[in-house]
Structures are given as structure tokens and as C-alpha cells.
Amino acid sequence: MKRHASVIWNGSLTKGSGRLESTQSGALGGLPLSFKARFEDETGRSGTNPEELIAAAHAACFSMQLAHMLAEGGTPAESLDVKAEIDLQPKQGGGFEIRGSALTVNGTVPGMEEAKFKEIAAKAKEICPVSAALKAIPITLEARFA
Incomplete structure (x- = not known):
């Protein structure tokens, strides 16, 4: 059994951004990804990581x-x-x-x-x-x- 998710990223790590586009189940999709969301935003509100x-x-x-x-x-x-x-x-x-x-x-x-x-x-x-x-x-x- 295999499961999958898709992400699209544009630009560099620190200045770029991306989205978790989809998951196999459809439960997750369109979630923003960014350097800020991962490494700077302690609130966790600027996107997933x-x-x-x-x-x-x-x-x-x-x-x-x-x-x-x-x-x-x-x-x-x-x-x-x-x-x-x-x-x-x-x-x-x-x-x-x-x-x-x-x-x-x-x-x-x-x-x-x-x-x-x-x-x-x-x-x-x-x-x-x-x-x-x-x-x-x-x-x-x-x-x-x-």
C-alpha cells in the first residue's frame, strides 16, 4: 500500500513559497508553505510545515x-x-x-x-x-x- 501527497514550491528557500497541493484522501490541500511558517512564526498561523x-x-x-x-x-x-x-x-x-x-x-x-x-x-x-x-x-x- 502506498500513500501520496503533492507539493509545489516556487523560488528560493527563504524568499520562495509553496503549497501542499493535495493528499491522496483529499483531506489536505491548498495549505501554504513558507520559510517563515517553518522557521520564524512561533504562532504557527502563517502556514503548515x-x-x-x-x-x-x-x-x-x-x-x-x-x-x-x-x-x-x-x-x-x-x-x-x-x-x-x-x-x-x-x-x-x-x-x-x-x-x-x-x-x-x-x-x-x-x-x-x-x-x-x-x-x-x-x-x-x-x-x-x-x-x-x-x-x-x-x-x-x-x-x-x-
């Missing part, structure tokens, strides 16, 4: 993996509120690098002890396909009951 999209992918993958493991164990989640935060920092010698992904999950799982929830969440973090793809960076997890 690769790190934000990685964070979205990581949060979605982890939540689905955890939901599956909980249901498979006989205690399906009522809700999972997941956030992924990608840490982009200047790189020694120039440029930037992704230094980590921090997952936070607040779960409502009737009939489950919090310690067991944390154990299953830790396993889900390890086997989520996006976590596996991000193995070059540290991934942390904070799991708690909502």
Missing part, C-alpha cells in the same frame, strides 16, 4: 495503534486524546534538525488500571509504524488517564 505534518502523522498512528491494542485486550478506549510535538532546533554547523517527538496521551478506558494503560501505551509507542520510521530520534511518551 513538514514538522507539523510529521507530528500529525505520529499522533494519528499512535492513537490508532493504542486503540487497537486496548480493544484487542478486551478493554476498548472510550476516548484517546493524543498530541505529538516535534522538536526542531538549529543544527551544529548550520541548518536545522529534528531532535525528538514527544507523545502525550490522555485516555479514558473503562475497566482498566492506570498502570496497565501506561504499559500498553508504551508498547504501542514502540510498534506504531510512524514511531518505527522515526527511530533516528528520541520518542518520549507521557500516558495518563483523563
